[in-house]
Amino acid sequence: MQKGKEICEITYIDRKKVSAVKKRMKPETTMQRLAETFKVLGDPTRTKMIFALSLEELCVCDIANLLGATKSAVSHQLRILRNMKLVKYRKEGKMAFYSLDDDHIKNLFDEGLRHVKGE
Amino acid sequence: MQKGKEICEITYIDRKKVSAVKKRMKPETTMQRLAETFKVLGDPTRTKMIFALSLEELCVCDIANLLGATKSAVSHQLRILRNMKLVKYRKEGKMAFYSLDDDHIKNLFDEGLRHVKGE
DNA sequence: ATTATAGTTGAATAATTGTTCAATCATTTT
DNA sequence: AAAATGATTGAACAATTATTCAACTATAAT
Numbered sequence: 248m249q250k251g252k253e254i255c256e257i258t259y260i261d262r263k264k265v266s267a268v269k270k271r272m273k274p275e276t277t278m279q280r281l282a283e284t285f286k287v288l289g290d291p292t293r294t295k296m297i298f299a300l301s302l303e304e305l306c307v308c309d310i311a312n313l314l315g316a317t318k319s320a321v322s323h324q325l326r327i328l329r330n331m332k333l334v335k336y337r338k339e340g341k342m343a344f345y346s347l348d349d350d351h352i353k354n355l356f357d358e359g360l361r362h363v364k365g366e
Numbered sequence: 367m368q369k370g371k372e373i374c375e376i377t378y379i380d381r382k383k384v385s386a387v388k389k390r391m392k393p394e395t396t397m398q399r400l401a402e403t404f405k406v407l408g409d410p411t412r413t414k415m416i417f418a419l420s421l422e423e424l425c426v427c428d429i430a431n432l433l434g435a436t437k438s439a440v441s442h443q444l445r446i447l448r449n450m451k452l453v454k455y456r457k458e459g460k461m462a463f464y465s466l467d468d469d470h471i472k473n474l475f476d477e478g479l480r481h482v483k484g485e
Numbered sequence: 486a487t488t489a490t491a492g493t494t495g496a497a498t499a500a501t502t503g504t505t506c507a508a509t510c511a512t513t514t515t
Numbered sequence: 516a517a518a519a520t521g522a523t524t525g526a527a528c529a530a531t532t533a534t535t536c537a538a539c540t541a542t543a544a545t
Contacts, residue, residue: 261424261425261428265424267422268418268421268422269432273479277479278410278413281482282408282410282412284408284478285404285405285407285413286404286408286409288404289404289405289407290405290533291397291398292533292534294400295391299391303387306380306491307493309380316534318493319536319537320535323493323494323534324533325492325493340541341492341542341543352481355474355478355481358473359400359403359404360392360396362403362470411503425521425522426521436505438507438523439505441521442503442504442523444522445524459513459521461521
């Protein structure tokens with residue numbers, strides 16, 4: 248029996264394998280940012296927004312109409328994408344036209360798409 | 367002023383652009399699965415687990431030790447990854463050895479890694 | 486100037502989710 | 516058969532989060 252945090256460090260650990268993996272493990276901050284990137288893409292609304300913006304530059308109203316969402320909801324999500332540097336925007340009068348910040352993210356997106364389509 | 371759901375379908379929508387995007391939009395189910403895939407990768411614990419399993423076949427206890435997490439927490443997350451067909455396992459005695467289900471997911475992961483590393 | 490509209494923002498709410506705890510299952514060892 | 520251990524599971528809890536609502540800003544048009 249164990250006491251306390253019950254972190255598994257008992258008998259059947261293959262210490263050689265574990266320490267080998269530990270050595271090759273990416274830094275904590277890298278993993279955090281990687282997880283965060285995936286998380287941002289992991290919401291259906293944002294997923295669709297990214298896809299739409301990969302096709303066309305669109306204003307907030309366009310996106311809202313496209314997704315059947317309120318402008319407010321879209322604007323909130325756009326801020327998240329902006330903070331993550333995934334989208335950029337250009338102001339023209341009262342309107343804000345959004346587009347992907349780089350098409351680097353497009354690669355990631357397409358790789359994901361290829362995955363769900365099963366190869 | 368508008369009433370009701372306040373879905374933006376008013377004046378300044380570029381209907382041509384919007385309907386063009388709508389036409390090229392992937393089916394709802396595809397988008398849902400894509401979002402779900404990203405979401406699963408979007409948790410630090412699972413991100414690390416995937417990475418570790420991309421290097422070595424590991425048992426639950428190894429993973430728990432590696433991440434400093436409880437067996438229970440790891441097992442819960444492994445079930446999620448199993449359900450998404452991202453990992454598979456093989457039983458040997460009382461132990462369960464986990465590995466990636468296909469290395470297809472590895473591509474997606476590496477593309478993400480390339481992204482956070484800035485190119 | 487007043488009105489209308491595109492967009493943003495903060496607070497509140499509801500839903501989702503990751504971890505812990507305790508109990509349980511299954512297999513091995515004594 | 517009993518004890519020990521790797522693993523799984525369900526319930527409970529805390530934290531996070533997506534959406535809504537209302538208020539607000541800024542620009543444009545009358």
